[in-house]
Amino acid sequence: MHLTITKSKLVEVSRLKITAPADSPNTDGIHVSGTKNIDIHHSYIGTGDDCISIVSGSTNVRARYIHCGPGHGISIGSLGKNKEEDTVSNIYVHDATLRGTTNGLRIKSWQGGRGYAKDILFQDIDMVNVTNPIIIDQFYCDQDKPCKEQKEAVQVSNIMYKNIKGTSSTPTAIKLKCSKTVPCKGIQMENVNIRHQGGSTVKALCANVKYTAKGVLFPKCPSERPWSFLWN
Numbered sequence: 001m002h003l004t005i006t007k008s009k010l011v012e013v014s015r016l017k018i019t020a021p022a023d024s025p026n027t028d029g030i031h032v033s034g035t036k037n038i039d040i041h042h043s044y045i046g047t048g049d050d051c052i053s054i055v056s057g058s059t060n061v062r063a064r065y066i067h068c069g070p071g072h073g074i075s076i077g078s079l080g081k082n083k084e085e086d087t088v089s090n091i092y093v094h095d096a097t098l099r100g101t102t103n104g105l106r107i108k109s110w111q112g113g114r115g116y117a118k119d120i121l122f123q124d125i126d127m128v129n130v131t132n133p134i135i136i137d138q139f140y141c142d143q144d145k146p147c148k149e150q151k152e153a154v155q156v157s158n159i160m161y162k163n164i165k166g167t168s169s170t171p172t173a174i175k176l177k178c179s180k181t182v183p184c185k186g187i188q189m190e191n192v193n194i195r196h197q198g199g200s201t202v203k204a205l206c207a208n209v210k211y212t213a214k215g216v217l218f219p220k221c222p223s224e225r226p227w228s229f230l231w232n
Helices: none
Strands: 003-006 009-014 017-019 030-033 036-046 052-054 058-068 074-079 085-099 103-109 114-130 132-137 155-168 172-177 184-196 203-207 209-218
Touching: 003 009, 030 036, 030 058, 052 058, 058 074, 074 085, 074 114, 085 103, 103 114, 103 155, 114 132, 132 155, 132 184, 172 184, 203 209
Parallel strands: 003 030, 009 036, 017 036, 030 052, 036 058, 052 074, 058 085, 074 103, 085 114, 103 132, 114 155, 132 172, 155 184, 172 203, 184 209
Antiparallel strands: none
């Protein structure tokens, strides 16, 4: 990791340029842990891992005017590893550009964990050629062996995506992969428009998520009702 901010309060981070090769592992740009009231702004981050990662114990985090790429995007988590209770809340990410990243806006948690990721707003985000533009993954498993299926999960709730536009490098622009026992709730999408970089059709894959939509939403979850249990 390049810059780690841990167990701190009232922090401002601005006008940084952080670079690393796109294939370099564990090179997070800015890693925020257990920190309250932090403002990250006007920075350029291109690495082989998350541009910004926000993990347990962090609240009132603002990230704005960020250029991200290459890298793994802007991530909340991972949370809940080894059955830990992790909490993240009051996150505001806006006026950011993600270019050529593996993920765009990602929330990731392990099965078996507890706690929550809530009250998160992603607004005014541009994406160019991003592999997974919008992804919530409550089945994150960053290990060689398959992870054991477990019922407990970190609760993901009150997440808003507003004015998100751009292009996906893959046919699946939106992935909302949520737990059956602890489904994602309070997901809001307003003026979200993600097309395929090459002009092909894109789709959304959704499981165990309750969401509302306003304005443009493309692509949509494959259900006529805003409640989908589909996953391929």
